[in-house]
Amino acid sequence: MLLWSIAVAATLAGLALLVLGVRGRRFDDHPVCRRCRFDLVGVETSRCPECGRDLAERKAVRIGNRRRRPAFIACGALLSLISLTGVGILGWAAATNHNWLRSQPEWMLFMRLNDARGETDPDVLTELTRRAVRGRLSDSSLRTLAHEGLVRQGTGLYAKSPYYSSELALGWHIRWGDLIVAAIRRGVLGRPETVLYARNAMHHRFEASPIVPADGALRMLHSVETLDAGNPPAPISVHVKTRGVYIDNKPVAGGDVEFVLSIWDSTGGYGARAEATLNGVEPGMRRLAVVKQFEIYQNCRARRDLDSHDEEPYIVWHEVFERDVEVLPTGSPATMFITDPEHEPAMREAARAMYGIVHVIGGHALFPAPYPASDPPLGFAHDVLIETSAGTIPITTYIKPVESRSGQFIPIRDGQEFHAPDDTVTVRLRLNAAAARRYIDIYRVWGGDIVLADVPVLRFSSWEESYEHTRRRLDETRDEK
Numbered sequence: 001m002l003l004w005s006i007a008v009a010a011t012l013a014g015l016a017l018l019v020l021g022v023r024g025r026r027f028d029d030h031p032v033c034r035r036c037r038f039d040l041v042g043v044e045t046s047r048c049p050e051c052g053r054d055l056a057e058r059k060a061v062r063i064g065n066r067r068r069r070p071a072f073i074a075c076g077a078l079l080s081l082i083s084l085t086g087v088g089i090l091g092w093a094a095a096t097n098h099n100w101l102r103s104q105p106e107w108m109l110f111m112r113l114n115d116a117r118g119e120t121d122p123d124v125l126t127e128l129t130r131r132a133v134r135g136r137l138s139d140s141s142l143r144t145l146a147h148e149g150l151v152r153q154g155t156g157l158y159a160k161s162p163y164y165s166s167e168l169a170l171g172w173h174i175r176w177g178d179l180i181v182a183a184i185r186r187g188v189l190g191r192p193e194t195v196l197y198a199r200n201a202m203h204h205r206f207e208a209s210p211i212v213p214a215d216g217a218l219r220m221l222h223s224v225e226t227l228d229a230g231n232p233p234a235p236i237s238v239h240v241k242t243r244g245v246y247i248d249n250k251p252v253a254g255g256d257v258e259f260v261l262s263i264w265d266s267t268g269g270y271g272a273r274a275e276a277t278l279n280g281v282e283p284g285m286r287r288l289a290v291v292k293q294f295e296i297y298q299n300c301r302a303r304r305d306l307d308s309h310d311e312e313p314y315i316v317w318h319e320v321f322e323r324d325v326e327v328l329p330t331g332s333p334a335t336m337f338i339t340d341p342e343h344e345p346a347m348r349e350a351a352r353a354m355y356g357i358v359h360v361i362g363g364h365a366l367f368p369a370p371y372p373a374s375d376p377p378l379g380f381a382h383d384v385l386i387e388t389s390a391g392t393i394p395i396t397t398y399i400k401p402v403e404s405r406s407g408q409f410i411p412i413r414d415g416q417e418f419h420a421p422d423d424t425v426t427v428r429l430r431l432n433a434a435a436a437r438r439y440i441d442i443y444r445v446w447g448g449d450i451v452l453a454d455v456p457v458l459r460f461s462s463w464e465e466s467y468e469h470t471r472r473r474l475d476e477t478r479d480e481k
Contacts (some may be wrong), residue, residue, distance in 0.1 A: 004090055009085035015078025025068035029420045031061045039065060101127040106141060125175040132182040133232075146183035149176035150193060153200045153228045174265045177201070177230020184236070190438050191315050194296065198238055199317075201229035201263045204320040205271075208288055211443040213332040214278050218325065219440045220245075220255060220290065223271030226263045235262045239295040243318065246289040247325070255290065281327050288323045335437050337447030343377045344448075347476050350376035351450045354398070355384060355427045358418075359466045360459045365395065365418035368470040378402060381436030382429035388420035397432055401441040414432040427452040 031040040038050035046056055053060055101109065101123060113124045128145060131137040137145075152172050180197050183189045188196075207221045224240070241258035244251055254276035261270035295313035354369050365386060380400040386393040429450040436445045460466040 007083050007086040012035050014076045014080030014083055017072050021069040021072030021076055024068040026064035026066050028065050029063055034062050066337050088462040120173050121332050129178045134181055142183050143188045144187055149180045174231050178232050181230050181232040195317050201226050203227050203254045207440050208323045209440050211326045213328045214332045215330045217275040220274045224261050225268035229263045229265045231265045235264050236337045237262045241293050243293045247281050247286045283327045283329045286325050286327050288320045288325045292319050339447040347376050347446045351429055358457045360418050361466055363419055378444050379442050381432050381445050383432050385428045387426040388422050390420040423457055424454045427455045
């Protein structure tokens with residue numbers, strides 16, 4: 001928009017100079033015929049001797065001879081030519097959606113990359129990434145950019161930028177990851193920087209059974225999400241394998257798993273489950289340590305065949321994941337189902353906070369509460385069913401360990417259709433023992449059903465109306481407290 005304004009203003013200025021130059025400057029006060037510009041000094045007739053115009057007509061005579069201004073004409077013509085050419089180029093660029101950043105030199109892109117606050121211009125960063133991928137960015141420039149990307153990836157808070165002397169808030173953008181990968185593949189960054197990029201991008205979730213019998217299986221889950229990474233056409237792949245499982249620094253059998261992950265931006269789903277046997281481990285609180293080996297092969301890829309060992313990894317590093325585990329005496333149950341009447345009121349209260357009201361929107365049922373209002377003393381592993389006059393509707397399986405504030409919801413049936421005319425229903429939480437045994441962090445579970453009678457059914461025309469009702473209800477509850 002600024003360029004358009006400048007071009008139009010320059011065009012108008014050029015045209016104004018042309019008009020002034022052609023009209024000229026008056027250098028005397030003689031009467032002059034307006035039609036033929038004949039000097040009428042000494043003419044006593046009522047008609048112009050040159051063209052015969054009646055000089056008595058209105059505006060037939062003007063005062064002063066004028067001399068054109070060649071400098072004004074030249075400047076106006078040149079300025080008009082340049083500005084009209086600029087208008088044409090801008091019009092062509094707008095019609096063809098031309099990217100001007102592709103025409104700018106490297107040094108100018110560096111100047112425009114970050115503002116005074118350290119905020120990155122994503123368009124400039126995208127253009128630099130495009131040049132890096134195509135090999136049109138110099139090695140020194142690519143190395144500088146990749147190092148800044150690693151700083152941004154590793155901190156996300158405050159760090160010193162190569163472009164500024166002060167400490168700035170440096171944010172992350174996906175194109176920084178693409179630049180780093182381009183630098184790694186070109187060989188501008190070495191092995192330490194490659195490991196740094198991979199480690200910063202991988203966000204691990206390692207879980208182990210907090211309580212396990214001495215003769216039972218210690219269940220473990222290692223999953224990885226890749227965040228603060230790039231989205232290159234050929235991402236870096238990492239081969240993950242288990243090198244050892246230790247209880248109080250003593251090895252135990254099992255737990256050997258391996259998987260391959262690709263470092264893409266905001267990608268999860270990588271991981272594996274494993275079990276280890278605790279034969280010979282004494283009961284009590286123990287420290288679990290699992291050693292993981294991470295491998296990157298040549299060209300930053302992983303082996304396709306995990307059973308093949310004919311290729312040595314290009315980069316190898318190790319990390320240790322630790323957890324506290326309570327080992328119970330031999331013969332203890334792996335999952336305890338408790339129906340102690342002392343805990344029943346608290347479990348019922350938690351269930352009612354979650355499932356004490358049903359919202360129906362367009363024939364679909366949902367429960368608006370996201371999690372219990374208070375922490376129940378035991379975990380949940382229950383199927384949730386709505387009993388209506390038209391039949392029983394299975395909704396979901398609710399899994400919640402004691403230590404977790406929120407739980408997991410596993411849909412039983414998509415849609416959760418609800419077409420009964422009832423104003424109140426019965427909500428039943430039915431124990432799902434198989435689900436309880438399947439989850440790593442479930443140990444102490446409420447072992448019976450919970451029945452909530454006379455649960456009100458509220459019908460809404462839209463999700464927004466249901467959300468607004470829930471928000472008002474939460475505000476009222478907060479005010480009462």
